[in-house]
Amino acid sequence: MVTNDSSELVTCSMDDTLRYTNINKTEYSASDVVKMDFQPKSVSVAAGGLSLAVCIGQVVLLKNKKKVFTMDNLDYEAEVGALHPGGSTAAVGGADGKVRLYSVQGNTLKDEGKTIELSGAITDMAYSNDGAYLALIDDKKVTSVFTVADDYSVKNNFYGHHAKPVTLAWSPDNEHFATGGMDMMVFIWTVSDPDKRIKVPDTHRLHHVSGLAWVDEHTLVTTSHDASIKQWTIKY
Known part of the structure; x- marks a missing residue:
């Protein structure tokens, strides 16, 4: 959607x-x-x-x-x-x-x-809202961000998921984006600093995260096959 x-x-x-x-x-x-x-x-x-x-x-x-x-x-x-x-x-x-x-x-x-x-099959991808970056996730558990204006050169690679990440969504601030995976975890990443991450474990305990969406810069919504929708407040 x-x-x-x-x-x-x-x-x-x-x-x-x-x-x-x-x-x-x-x-x-x-x-x-x-x-x-x-x-x-x-x-x-x-x-x-x-x-x-x-x-x-x-x-x-x-x-x-x-x-x-x-x-x-x-x-x-x-x-x-x-x-x-x-x-x-x-x-x-x-x-x-x-x-x-x-x-x-x-x-x-x-x-x-x-x-x-990339290192593996692409599972999801999205441009930042301002079009400056393209973020991708693959089945080798690697998240990558490319700078559009610099002929799609690598901005940063991000690591943390223990299983295949399947969904990705950009924050309205274009500085952060979220990924969700088969490991039941969600990570909030900072484009400029791969080491600066927020880990949200066990977001959905019965099934993996199937969808992500931002309401605003500090509000993230997650969906799952466990028939629930959850809303999270993200503090940087």
Whole structure:
């Protein structure tokens, strides 16, 4: 789930659709459902009405709820995508540990051969809200942050999870971000200092953390398959 600048909740699901739900009206119509050719795994949004859906074997760019460009016959298994907030770049993470950086040009995605290499399969990724950084987690338990303006050079690597991290979310302050993993733990990281971290153990005791979201700079929400939603106050 993500929210766009039109006050819509954008969701993708195992029913092979993307849905755009008006948050203020808390309702959606049939015209706001976009059918995918394959099951979507990930959805991302950016300015200008852009959405990016990473599906099984396919990457789809949408504009104003319409499919405008599709990439088929990929030579890698796409796992997760992230649009730069400005809408200039679409980053797609693969099971091969590589992130492809596609240039968004009008209604197309152009492959200019730019990639980022990580240690393992990408499990989640997100740009900071100001677009300055791209954070990624992989199944080798490594968290990495790259500086966008410096041609995606490595800012810092972060270590702490004992099992695969699966979800990531940026704080509104763009200085901190949270990761949650199969080890039932959540870490709050500081971009500029890998050693400065806040560990929240046993966030959900029955299942791993499945989702993270920030309400504000000091309030983090976690979800899990234990059928609970928890809210945490983060003090730095």
